[in-house]
Amino acid sequence: MVDLEKLKNVAKETVSREDVKYLVGWRQGTYGFRVSPHFMTKPEDADKLIFSPLCVNNLATYLTLAEKLPVPRGEEPDTRKVALMVKGCDSRAVVQQLIEKGIERDSVYVIGCPCQGVLDLEKVEEKFPGVQSPVDVQWGDDKFIINLPDGTQEVPREELLAQKCLNCRYPNPVISDVMLWEEVEAWGNGEYADVKELEAMDSQERWTFWQEKFASCIRCYACRNACPMCYCEDCVLDRLNPQWVFRSNNISENTVFHLARAFHLAGRCIECGECERVCPMGLPLMSLNRKLAKEVREKYAFEPGLDPESKPFQSSYRPDDQEDFIL
Amino acid sequence: MDSKKLTKDKFGGFVELLSKQKLYVPQMVGETLRFAPVSSKDEVDLVFSNTVVPPKSVLFPQTETLYEYEAGGTELIMPEEPEEKVLLGVRPCDARALTIVDKLFSWDIDDPYYVNKRENTTIIGLACQEPGINCFCTSLGGGPASTEGIDLLLTDLGEGYLLQPLTEKGEKLCQDAGELLVEAAGEDRQAAESLHQEAAEKIVRKIEVDTIPQKLEELWESPLWKNISDACLGCGACTFLCPTCHCFDIQDEMEGFEGRRCRVWDSCMFEEYTLHTSGHNPRPTRRERTRNRVNHKYSYFVKNFGTIACVGCGRCIDNCPVNIDILDILSQVVKEAI
Numbered sequence: 001m002v003d004l005e006k007l008k009n010v011a012k013e014t015v016s017r018e019d020v021k022y023l024v025g026w027r028q029g030t031y032g033f034r035v036s037p038h039f040m041t042k043p044e045d046a047d048k049l050i051f052s053p054l055c056v057n058n059l060a061t062y063l064t065l066a067e068k069l070p071v072p073r074g075e076e077p078d079t080r081k082v083a084l085m086v087k088g089c090d091s092r093a094v095v096q097q098l099i100e101k102g103i104e105r106d107s108v109y110v111i112g113c114p115c116q117g118v119l120d121l122e123k124v125e126e127k128f129p130g131v132q133s134p135v136d137v138q139w140g141d142d143k144f145i146i147n148l149p150d151g152t153q154e155v156p157r158e159e160l161l162a163q164k165c166l167n168c169r170y171p172n173p174v175i176s177d178v179m180l181w182e183e184v185e186a187w188g189n190g191e192y193a194d195v196k197e198l199e200a201m202d203s204q205e206r207w208t209f210w211q212e213k214f215a216s217c218i219r220c221y222a223c224r225n226a227c228p229m230c231y232c233e234d235c236v237l238d239r240l241n242p243q244w245v246f247r248s249n250n251i252s253e254n255t256v257f258h259l260a261r262a263f264h265l266a267g268r269c270i271e272c273g274e275c276e277r278v279c280p281m282g283l284p285l286m287s288l289n290r291k292l293a294k295e296v297r298e299k300y301a302f303e304p305g306l307d308p309e310s311k312p313f314q315s316s317y318r319p320d321d322q323e324d325f326i327l
Numbered sequence: 328m329d330s331k332k333l334t335k336d337k338f339g340g341f342v343e344l345l346s347k348q349k350l351y352v353p354q355m356v357g358e359t360l361r362f363a364p365v366s367s368k369d370e371v372d373l374v375f376s377n378t379v380v381p382p383k384s385v386l387f388p389q390t391e392t393l394y395e396y397e398a399g400g401t402e403l404i405m406p407e408e409p410e411e412k413v414l415l416g417v418r419p420c421d422a423r424a425l426t427i428v429d430k431l432f433s434w435d436i437d438d439p440y441y442v443n444k445r446e447n448t449t450i451i452g453l454a455c456q457e458p459g460i461n462c463f464c465t466s467l468g469g470g471p472a473s474t475e476g477i478d479l480l481l482t483d484l485g486e487g488y489l490l491q492p493l494t495e496k497g498e499k500l501c502q503d504a505g506e507l508l509v510e511a512a513g514e515d516r517q518a519a520e521s522l523h524q525e526a527a528e529k530i531v532r533k534i535e536v537d538t539i540p541q542k543l544e545e546l547w548e549s550p551l552w553k554n555i556s557d558a559c560l561g562c563g564a565c566t567f568l569c570p571t572c573h574c575f576d577i578q579d580e581m582e583g584f585e586g587r588r589c590r591v592w593d594s595c596m597f598e599e600y601t602l603h604t605s606g607h608n609p610r611p612t613r614r615e616r617t618r619n620r621v622n623h624k625y626s627y628f629v630k631n632f633g634t635i636a637c638v639g640c641g642r643c644i645d646n647c648p649v650n651i652d653i654l655d656i657l658s659q660v661v662k663e664a665i
Contacts, residue, residue: 029650029652030644030650030652030654030655031460031461031644031652032460034650035650036558036649036650036651037557037558037649038558039554039557039558057648057649061560062558065560065561067611067612067613069611069612130460131460132460132531132532212357213357213358215356215357216356216357216358216359216361218380218389218563218567218568218592219389219563220562220563220564220567220568220594221562221563221597222560222562222563222564222648224562225560225561225562226560226562226648238598238599246578246580247390247576247578247580247591248390248578248580248589248591249389249390249591249592250390274648277648278560278562278564278648280359280379280564280568280646281357281358281359281379282357282358282359283357283358
């Protein structure tokens with residue numbers, strides 16, 4: 001069970017270490033059910049740390065998002081570690097970054113937080129609309145305990161669980177330097193019911209479905225920037241010469257954008273659901289990613305982000321791989 | 328002209344009248360509410376909090392063709408003159424925001440693309456009755472029934488709407504509506520007044536903005552900016568959905584032998600925004616970009632145009648994936664000792 005005292009103590013010890021630059025955890029947000037990533041550089045900052053069903057953000061994205069400015073002449077680069085709090089899903093992003101050599105193992109200190117499933121922000125804000133002051137939420141047995149300003153409410157777990165958590169098979173971090181509390185039992189079976197719905201459509205229906213979605217994209221790139229696996233220093237979408245994707249916002253360019261991202265994530269997406277969560281236009285982006293994850297898992301028995309010593313999907317060819325789709 | 332009243336049984340007729348011009352109302356497009364052209368009167372439903380995408384998207388579209396051309400040709404094909412438009416259901420904060428965007432696009436020279444559209448557009452405002460949890464318009468000189476930038480203000484009285492014409496365009500609309508409208512009674516005006524009052528009282532988030540422009544200048548090198556921007560993902564949700572953000576990029580796009588020069592929304596939160604051809608970037612990290620976003624709204628714009636370029640609509644707060652909250656930033660700015 002969550003032990004906040006222990007979490008704060010471990011955080012204090014961690015930021016005090018000489019080989020740690022800063023620690024990234026979660027803190028209560030400024031209103032309602034929101035949380036914010038919390039960057040700690042000194043032990044006092046630990047007071048604000050939380051771990052609750054609101055801690056939905058995948059902080060692994062900050063490992064690669066940190067800007068690397070040129071080191072001034074005469075100075076040494078700061079090679080200290082970044083300490084990172086991770087849930088099960090988040091930890092798979094760390095592992096996948098290690099597999100791809102996006103980061104090095106000794107550049108990160110992983111603090112594992114076994115997780116019982118986080119809240120779906122949209123569902124909880126719909127159920128309790130108009131809550132302005134920050135709300136504390138706790139895990140109970142098969143329920144969420146929500147401490148609203150006008151009293152405590154208990155809601156069955158299934159009702160408010162985030163989509164990505166409903167079928168979670170990896171609630172426990174798969175990599176950690178320190179594990180904060182006992183592991184929890186996994187509950188998901190990893191089925192792709194949502195993908196099957198889309199697969200059941202004929203191609204015209206599916207095209208109409210996605211056309212409508214892509215047409216409303218505003219290309220704010222929140223999905224790309226929040227994604228812990230989208231860390232190319234030179235993104236294909238930003239290139240100007242050659243320019244692969246026009247800046248114009250229309251169905252054609254928006255479709256190229258989303259499909260390019262989806263294909264680049266095949267065999268790499270660890271299904272943390274951040275792209276879909278951060279999208280201000282409510283695009284069901286995980287349906288694209290999960291379709292490809294399903295193909296990769298079913299056809300090649302491959303899952304990303306589990307073993308740091310393994311090879312990336314694209315370089316793990318086996319003679320018995322399926323190839324019946326090749327004409 | 329005095330206020331009028333439109334009973335709800337006449338609302339369909341009123342919408343029909345407005346439809347003689349190109350009528351935009353808040354509608355679900357995909358999964359979100361935004362202003363879109365009406366194709367039948369049944370689509371008009373004025374029960375909503377506010378649109379996710381602000382109405383600036385109609386007058387300053389995300390992608391706008393400036394002209395088209397052919398490879399090797401010398402002729403520029405200009406876009407058609409804008410048609411007359413009506414925007415129905417604009418929230419007072421968003422209408423105020425248009426008056427702010429106006430200042431930019433008619434600064435040294437009039438931007439013909441924006442100004443022509445703006446002049447050909449009638450803004451029908453809709454007073455707020457249920458402000459959102461992150462609304463703070465009252466701190467910036469606005470309010471749930473603020474009239475700036477609005478030609479005709481509607482207040483939902485339950486059985487009908489109170490119509491307050493505020494400009495010639497608004498008065499003309501009322502004249503055209505003729506028999507659909509009745510003279511508003513004193514009690515209708517009072518009812519609207521108290522609804523406006525009630526709505527203003529529902530706004531809980533507030534900030535004292537007077538000292539901010541000066542403070543920001545003094546806080547240029549403050550560690551505040553690093554702390555605020557640590558969590559920033561560098562996406563454009565805050566700026567693209569802001570009703571006053573107006574930055575754009577100009578692109579030449581060729582497809583085969585046909586090309587077009589267009590302008591597209593740009594965001595100061597993108598790395599590319601200030602990237603020089605040389606590779607140098609004067610705003611190299613999210614710290615400088617976040618500082619610029621706040622300074623542009625609360626300092627530079629004040630210097631150039633005498634007004635803060637924020638109307639307190641709360642969209643940047645609602646839509647930030649990592650809870651970077653402009654009111655939180657501003658309250659830190661106010662508190663920060665220099």
